[in-house]
Amino acid sequence: MPRKYVENPNACTIVHAMNIIGNKWKPIIIYLLSGGPLRFGKILVLLPTISKKVLTQQLKELDNDQLIIRKSYNEIPPRVEYELSEKGLTLLPILRELSLWTADTFPEIEFEKCRIE
Amino acid sequence: MPRKYVENPNACTIVHAMNIIGNKWKPIIIYLLSGGPLRFGKILVLLPTISKKVLTQQLKELDNDQLIIRKSYNEIPPRVEYELSEKGLTLLPILRELSLWTADTFPEIEFEKCRIE
DNA sequence: AAAAGTGGTAACCCAAAAGTAACTTATGCC
DNA sequence: GGCATAAGTTACTTTTGGGTTACCACTTTT
Numbered sequence A, B: 001m002p003r004k005y006v007e008n009p010n011a012c013t014i015v016h017a018m019n020i021i022g023n024k025w026k027p028i029i030i031y032l033l034s035g036g037p038l039r040f041g042k043i044l045v046l047l048p049t050i051s052k053k054v055l056t057q058q059l060k061e062l063d064n065d066q067l068i069i070r071k072s073y074n075e076i077p078p079r080v081e082y083e084l085s086e087k088g089l090t091l092l093p094i095l096r097e098l099s100l101w102t103a104d105t106f107p108e109i110e111f112e113k114c115r116i117e
Numbered sequence C: 001a002a003a004a005g006t007g008g009t010a011a012c013c014c015a016a017a018a019g020t021a022a023c024t025t026a027t028g029c030c
Numbered sequence D: 001g002g003c004a005t006a007a008g009t010t011a012c013t014t015t016t017g018g019g020t021t022a023c024c025a026c027t028t029t030t
Helices: A009-021 A026-033 A040-046 A052-064 A086-105 B009-021 B026-033 B040-046 B052-064 B086-105
Strands: A068-073 A079-084 B068-073 B079-084
Touching: A009 A026, A009 B026, A009 B086, A026 A040, A026 A052, A026 A068, A026 A079, A026 A086, A026 B009, A040 A052, A040 A079, A052 A068, A052 A079, A079 A086, A086 B009, A086 B086, B009 B026, B026 B040, B026 B052, B026 B068, B026 B079, B026 B086, B040 B052, B040 B079, B052 B068, B079 B086
Parallel strands: none
Antiparallel strands: A068 A079, B068 B079
């Protein structure tokens, strides 16, 4: 069964973008890291409803896609910091615009709607 | 069990944005519609691997979120056209930037990677 | 009378994503 | 010796998203 492709060539890049950041947690994580490096445990606290397992997973994928950098200090107990890479930084303005767009376009949304459960 | 919220207030809008367009098909559909209104059947042809059910679903959600407009002509056989709304149009430049970002940041990706299966 | 054309819906299925809870590792501290 | 600590991992369950197939409604065409 031959595989098929989307016709619009630009769609390709959009698909890829969504593969990279189009899920429940990644854009938020990137947003959080825009304030500077954060330790694993700190992110866990800032995102009170994410599970350890999923956070690990998301960070690993972001690291693989080179949007963030994982810095592991060789200490006991462990200390690991995550920060945005160059690639990650260049994504920030776009996320910011998206954020503004949402605020402008859906002024009625409230905190209520942004439950992360 | 009390629900909790993300701390960063900006995250709220990002979460909402991702709820609206952060899935497999919606950004592509929006992209397709940037060329002008399209009939249901035409979209099905342009996205050879989407199923009728899912397309219906996605279009309904995009319509509910007022990113697109559904125009149903009272004819037999039915004719329904979908086109971008004002809100949808204002999203386009951002999608375009995201598209450029991906192309710049991951120059190595090829069509190969954009299989939609 | 039967088939074709169009935009659906309903019932069912599967794989992937996300969530939960317990366990691990290596050290310093009491 | 026993506990705390941080950043995980493992095994398991639940939820969700997307997919398949069949069917419908109404008219025109054959």
